[in-house]
Amino acid sequence: MNQRDMRPPFAALGGTIPPELEKLPTPCYLLDEDALTRNAEILGGLAQRTGCKVLLAQKAFSNYDCYPLLAPHLAGTEASGLFEARLGAEEMPGKEVHVFCAAYRADEMDELVQYADHIVFNSPAQLAKFGPAAKAAGKSVGLRINPECSTQDGHAIYDPCAPGSRLGTTRAQWNAAVAANPALPNLLDGLHFHTLCEQDSDALATTLDAVAQKFGDLLPRMQWLNFGGGHHITRPGYDIAMLERCITRAQQDWGVTVYLEPGEACALNAGFLLSRVLDVVQNGDTTIAILDASAACHMPDVIEMPYRPPLFAAAEPGEKPCTVRLAGPTCLAGDVIGDYGVDAVPNVGDLLVFGDMA
Template sequence: MISLPLDRIKTPSFVVDKALLRKNLAILDQVRQRTGVKILLAQKAFSMYAVYPMLAEILDGTCASSPDEARLGREEFGKEVTAFAAAYSAGDLAELLQTCDRVIFNSFSQWERFREMTSAAENVKFGLRCNPEHSEGTVEIYDPCAPKSRLGIRVCDFKGKSTEGISGLHVHNLCEQNADAFARTLTAFEEKFGFLIPQMQWINFGGGHHITRPDYDIDLLCNTLNGFRQRWGTPEIFLEPGEAIALNTGFLVASVLDIVHNGVDIAILDTSAEAHMPDVLEMPYRPFIIHSGEAGEKAHTYRLAGHSCLAGDVIGEYSFDQKLEVGDKLVFTDMAHYSMVKTNTFNGLRLPSIALFDSATGEYQMLRNFTYEDFKSRLS
């Protein structure tokens, strides 16, 4: 178990462990070495740019969902920058053409509308996102192939369209999935889009590959990617995972502010599901807390809740060996990805600080404390 320097951590704080990140990078590098694929960081999941130089030692670049993410990738990470969004405004596209190596379009109507701009951008490569109409996800909001999805072009919509100027394709339909889901997706993709693959210089197989999870089948991923390359000879293949890069590398440390009673013991924390870990409510899921059990499993059970006004700002029910006291610190695990990037200042709640820790050396570094100015500067 990682031992964070809790006495030095001001709460609430996100703390990312560099040693754990290095562990993930070593796994991802293995995939790169065995397959020759390029791996991009999906910044939507993890934009902690303080560690970009470390990630850039192994990874091949970043992918962005907006001009601001693209600029962050260009300025702080370097290497390749790829952008994809469901639609671009002319202004956004003009910015992306200045910062990106590749820009992926989500529809023929956008690709055709901006043809003059893209033709003039000689150093940028262009791709189209395909919808393989093959669902692997069970949760509709995380399934880009769900019926009526706006994401990706279906094969029927390629009929009569020119792909002149297009050098790559993009497919993304996974979310926290193992390599078997990717292998099935690839079969569907090849069946539908095989007629286009030979003319492509690059294919980007998106994110959602949970590569650094302990039970992930890396052999199957590598065999699947190598098989694809042998069948089609596509020169460049990309993966753009977000979650797999930062999986299990970060913590959110919070303190107990008060304990109240209403049928159950309720501990109110100086963090909030609504403002600091919105996926807990949105996905929804129950984050793990170090030294805790399920409700009733250990001697003392509490409902843990945030300090916002939202009645539903509840993290879940947890049990502990000891009674909780005001001032006790709790450590939520796996809080690096889709957390810092999703926080908000609802209720004017102060954003959690951001810190770096290295469990290999014990080094602890506070990177960022947020202030009133951060709250005010988002409003007018």
């Protein structure tokens, strides 16, 4: 490949694809350890300047072979359940392990408390059911709150603050629960909110205002406040100064330790998916390149979000001489990666490189 592409996913390679990649079997993932380290250094610098604690959200990146690159800069890991908690405890030893799950299984709690330091519950009912045992085991106990403040556009089904959301406890729900069980507040050491997705810190500032309005009276009694994930901290142009102001505000107003649990920010633009063209077909006006990589199997977010991953040296449809649809080899009709503008229709055997695939 003689083309150059200096967009962020490919800039770490100097805007070129090294010829030695042609020798690799496909499909395959390629991780950039230098990029992972740079991301971790940005997060670690934030923690040093502000006194906050940054956790790796393992649901976004759980390649534990790379944890030694991240661990020196992070306070620990965030888990979505028992097995991620075990992963964090075993592969980032000596660090904090936080866990949140929308509903815990009773038959897993005894093992979970062996790994987790902080356990966050989603509802007052789960807090009442499992909180006393967690406290007795010496764990820090939290509740996920729903500040009812939506800041997301374009994918409402993933908005934790959407009407009818199952994630987090609203203030009305909390008030009703405390009226029925006045001892509930005594179980809490901290509060947790997670309302963002690949967003800048202005959305966090808006959310923090809502948290202050809805739950500000509870926070002075808390030891910590977890800002959750969705902070695109390592993205070029992200407003870190505003993030630092949000952290300082929480520390000064409520006297809490602030946690953040970025996921994608830890691995942003730090990996590639290599694929080869198996066939090229023409259906009416649509040119389709069938690859040995599948959206459904190798990049499921393409279908679930949906989104279109960056492709080396490609542009928007219509912005280059040719437009080609890239699709997977499976029998799933929707196994389509997306339409791309390219200089020429790829040939069978050509190597294609997708960015931001860590």
